[in-house]
Amino acid sequence: MNWLEQHLLTCPLKHLFGIDCPGCGFQRSIVALFRGDFQASFNFYPAGIPIVCLLLFTIIHLKFDFKNGALYIKMLYIAITLIIVTNYIYKIITHQLT
């Protein structure tokens, strides 16, 4: 786990400009989730937990083929998109980008 934490990929935008990109915080969020710290995970990146849920649900759906599985995936996907966009706009407004 520590190894994982020290080997996160660096975001090119962050590296070049020092400004967060819309996906910054996702990896930290996943690490926090692995540690079982949901609160920290949400604070790092609100869309982190839904994305993990979506991936897990997709795997299960592909295996067992639920009746409305595809519909749920679509809904969850749209929700995640909204979360990401809202989060980024919120960050811009509150000047948390740097």
Next chain:
Amino acid sequence: MSEEQIDPQETPQQVQQHPFQPQNGGFNGGFNNLQRPLPNGTAVLVLGILSIVTCCCWGIIGVILGVIALILANKDSRAYHINPALYTEGSYKNLNAGKICAIIGLVLSLLTVIYYVVLIAKLGFGALSDPDKLREAIEQLK
């Protein structure tokens, strides 16, 4: 949507609900009881979802995944429309979900790439190598 309400159970029933339809694919003879999933349904769904996960930091990857997913999806949906009785309905739903995911992911990725390009154009490449200049440029933007 209406098909969803009709079948309460899974594939075995579904197969019976789509009896052989000669007008749709007469050349298939009586082999339609063996419906199979669309060849790329799963791939499209997975690619579409991955396109949003990778869209943010590395916009280009999201664009590539989204485009691949869309091409595969179009190919498969054409195959399905030519001969709907041949493929399972669940896989077609998966395909459609994957297509929508791919479209959203593609749009987001494109927006990210455009955002990158605009930032680089505004701040200039000269600012990249010089942290002080960069900070000034960013201050001016605000």
